Amino acid sequence: MNFLVTGGAGFIGSHVCERLLQDGHLVWALDDLNGFYDPAVKMQNLRALESSGQPFHFQRGELNDRAGLESLFERVAFDQVIHLAARAGVRPSLEDPVLYQRVNVEGTVELLETARAHGVKKFTIASSSSVYGIAAKLPFAEADPTFHPISPYAASKLACEALGHVYHHVYGMDVVMLRLFTVYGPRQRPDLAIHKFARLITSGKPIPVFGAGTSARDYTYVSDTVDGILACTRKEFGFEIINLGDSEPITLNALIDLLEKALGQTAIIDRRPDQPGDVPITYADITRARNLLGYSPRVKIADGIARFVAWFRENQRGAAN
Numbered sequence: 001m002n003f004l005v006t007g008g009a010g011f012i013g014s015h016v017c018e019r020l021l022q023d024g025h026l027v028w029a030l031d032d033l034n035g036f037y038d039p040a041v042k043m044q045n046l047r048a049l050e051s052s053g054q055p056f057h058f059q060r061g062e063l064n065d066r067a068g069l070e071s072l073f074e075r076v077a078f079d080q081v082i083h084l085a086a087r088a089g090v091r092p093s094l095e096d097p098v099l100y101q102r103v104n105v106e107g108t109v110e111l112l113e114t115a116r117a118h119g120v121k122k123f124t125i126a127s128s129s130s131v132y133g134i135a136a137k138l139p140f141a142e143a144d145p146t147f148h149p150i151s152p153y154a155a156s157k158l159a160c161e162a163l164g165h166v167y168h169h170v171y172g173m174d175v176v177m178l179r180l181f182t183v184y185g186p187r188q189r190p191d192l193a194i195h196k197f198a199r200l201i202t203s204g205k206p207i208p209v210f211g212a213g214t215s216a217r218d219y220t221y222v223s224d225t226v227d228g229i230l231a232c233t234r235k236e237f238g239f240e241i242i243n244l245g246d247s248e249p250i251t252l253n254a255l256i257d258l259l260e261k262a263l264g265q266t267a268i269i270d271r272r273p274d275q276p277g278d279v280p281i282t283y284a285d286i287t288r289a290r291n292l293l294g295y296s297p298r299v300k301i302a303d304g305i306a307r308f309v310a311w312f313r314e315n316q317r318g319a320a321n
Contacts, residue, residue, distance in 0.1 A: 011183070013031070081124070088189075127157045131146045131157050221307075228289060248300070
């Protein structure tokens with residue numbers, strides 16, 4: 001099949017492209033290579049995909065560029081779209097809410113509308129655990145109320161879920177919204193906690209810890225997340241919202257302890273106040289994912305951190321050469 005993966009040069013996107021290629025599909029990645037973090041990181045991901053010798057194509061472009069999207073969809077008859085591209089992050093969204101609205105919400109509408117006009121019927125779209133906000137019930141289940149997002153990023157993802165439902169209801173598209181929990185592993189964005197902390201710890205610099213370190217996250221290894229994403233491409237759902245997490249949250253303090261052990265170094269802690277927009281815990285109920293997708297996360301956090309650190313050290317050596 002012909003797949004379009006938006007955000008295909010990024011962390012999760014590059015892993016999705018890699019797996020699709022291994023499964024024998026033709027893959028086009030759309031990415032604007034913006035400066036949210038060093039574009040050289042994404043270029044490195046692209047080089048790995050392009051050197052695989054498999055049918056991979058890269059298109060640089062923006063979701064809000066309707067003419068560019070039209071040109072791409074006119075040239076390629078896509079069977080499915082996996083929409084991962086977005087402006088990410090709770091804290092950065094507080095600095096520029098308009099940008100998050102424009103890219104995440106308006107960009108998703110442009111993509112859905114272009115795909116609809118060209119007869120694409122199946123979409124898998126990345127949402128976020130952020131839509132749950134400060135939830136009263138644990139673990140987070142898809143049927144829980146999601147009326148109170150606490151960051152512009154979360155609000156933009158909730159809006160995308162509503163758009164997905166509209167395009168299913170009105171136009172008959174098959175749409176799955178995946179609420180991704182905190183994904184980590186090789187190629188993780190350098191601004192995310194595990195990667196950022198590893199870099200600072202090995203450099204002997206303090207790591208910023210907001211609050212007492214008791215906040216907890218449902219860290220999910222990237223290969224497990226990709227398993228869930230690809231499972232969505234293999235069957236029809238109509239419209240569905242599905243959590244993809246590990247369902248075993250750990251505290252920030254415990255995460256730092258695992259990183260210290262894997263790196264063989266002690267972290268210097270820079271305690272800071274709690275940040276607006278942060279939630280105290282994320283915790284996925286993955287019953288629906290198990291039932292609908294056969295999803296079963298396999299990589300536990302201690303093993304996942306060890307795998308990440310092995311990649312991180314290898315990446316450091318490669319950068320030094």
